Amino acid sequence: MKALYIKEKGDYPVYEDFHTPEDNDLVKIKMLGSALNHRDLWIIKAQYAGLRYPIILGSDGVGIHNDRRMIINPSHNWGSDQSHQGAEYKILGLPDNGTMAEYCCLDNKYLYDAPDHLSDAEAAALPLAGLTAYRAMFVKGRGQKGQKVLITGIGGGVALFLLQFAIAEGLEVYVTSGNQDKIQKAIDLGAKAGYNYTDSDWASNFSREEGGVDLVVDGAAGEGFADLLKIVKPGGIIVNYGGTKGKINNLVPQTVFWKQISIIGSTMGSDKDFRDMLDFVTRNKIKPVIDSIHKISDYKNAFDKMDNGTQFGKIVLINN
Ligand SMILES: NC(=O)c1ccc[n+]([C@@H]2O[C@H](COP(=O)([O-])OP(=O)(O)OC[C@H]3O[C@@H](n4cnc5c(N)ncnc54)[C@H](OP(=O)(O)O)[C@@H]3O)[C@@H](O)[C@H]2O)c1
Incomplete structure (x- = not known):
């Protein structure tokens, strides 16, 4: 063959x-x-x-x-x-x-x-990206209708499933990207707004314009991760499933513990997660x-x- x-x-x-x-x-x-x-x-x-x-x-x-x-x-x-x-x-x-x-x-x-x-x-x-997104959004992130979620790097394969799954479940979705066209495409797919992570002020602009989010789902990590702590609400959750931008050297522990933020890792998913993901995609006719x-x-x-x-x-x- x-x-x-x-x-x-x-x-x-x-x-x-x-x-x-x-x-x-x-x-x-x-x-x-x-x-x-x-x-x-x-x-x-x-x-x-x-x-x-x-x-x-x-x-x-x-x-x-x-x-x-x-x-x-x-x-x-x-x-x-x-x-x-x-x-x-x-x-x-x-x-x-x-x-x-x-x-x-x-x-x-x-x-x-x-x-x-x-x-x-x-x-x-x-399969792979859908499974990863399903577990990160619903199993680890406990994302539910009415919540606000930020998804980082929206051009990515996993990120776009996160967007589609969150919208189907009734969450309000915000995105980041390094590319304005990708942000516009995400808005066309139903995102409320998008911010360019190459703009050093994006997190302060986000906080001023949108307030905080209940959940962040991130696949990039790296130096930019520290910005995510600024925009998650007190008691909120950050799920990380990838390290495209490498190590996080600038995390401020005081922000994590004072805001009582849960930082949770997620990888792929179980057989049950895969079945649940397929049911979700079929029920919501997600393409x-x-x-x-x-x-x-x-x-x-x-x-x-x-x-x-x-x-x-x-x-x-x-x-x-
Ligand atoms: N743990 C797991 O089970 C699991 C499963 C799948 C993937 N992963 C990991 O997750 C990451 C994404 O995988 P993928 O297959 O979706 O990759 P991909 O399709 O190649 O997408 C990578 C995305 O990373 C985004 N990105 C680049 N620099 C960024 C930054 N500074 N801040 C935020 N986002 C940034 C880009 O978004 P824009 O183009 O919008 O800027 C790009 O589209 C990879 O590191 C991969 O190894 C882990």
Whole structure:
């Protein structure tokens, strides 16, 4: 079969022949499409824990099994505790070979009927980012109707699901982005307002114009995280699911404890979270925001787009 894989550490991925997987304990799914996550880019850059080679990229995917269109849950071996994943936890696409291939082998329990209202590309775009957003917003963030929420870096794949889920649930949504066009697109999707995080005064402007928020969901961290403490209300929650901008060196503990802020980490989600997310998406007829659809052989343009940060929504690879 053909697969998109990295041969050795430091190599750029190739789309070439790879042995077709066979495993009697697993089911073999014929892939229709997959989608990029920032994780795939960290793996290409060899900036991810547990690297091994060769490795087929891809956590997201939709494919055909027994004539049914199935969507893949990439969150494997969660364990018994809903509050966090166990020691055996792994994400599809490293250490196990991923979805960017003609075939993918995995445990049947990670296959779910793809929601009928989604196209192949939309179904491919949903799993990893949708799951991460669902848990961060509703399980860890306890977001509920009537609350005000700020979502950072709205151009990102997870961030846009956060926006759609929060609006569907009846929260008032505010966003940040480094790009004015992306802010406008988020407002078109239902956000109340947006602020540019490259403006050093954005947090003070936000506080003056909007007051505080009950919940912040952030995937960036870095120096900008300190601004989030300013705009969350006393007793509010900040959920962090990503570290795109690196370490937080300037956190002021006095602000955290005096405002009684809960800072909570969130990663992916359990099997229950995945089922609940699929139900939520189906019930609310949510369609993922797709930035672009590429043939899998055109993967370089797709990854360049993510690396440049110019995307708005999910970047999808459709099998040729
Ligand atoms: N813990 C988990 O389970 C989990 C799951 C998925 C992703 N992640 C992590 O979460 C992060 C986002 O993942 P993704 O796949 O959604 O990535 P993505 O689609 O590549 O989006 C990254 C986004 O980061 C935003 N950003 C860049 N600089 C920022 C800043 N200074 N402040 C706020 N936002 C900033 C950008 O937003 P604008 O373009 O709007 O400026 C960009 O769109 C990555 O670090 C990823 O590794 C973690």
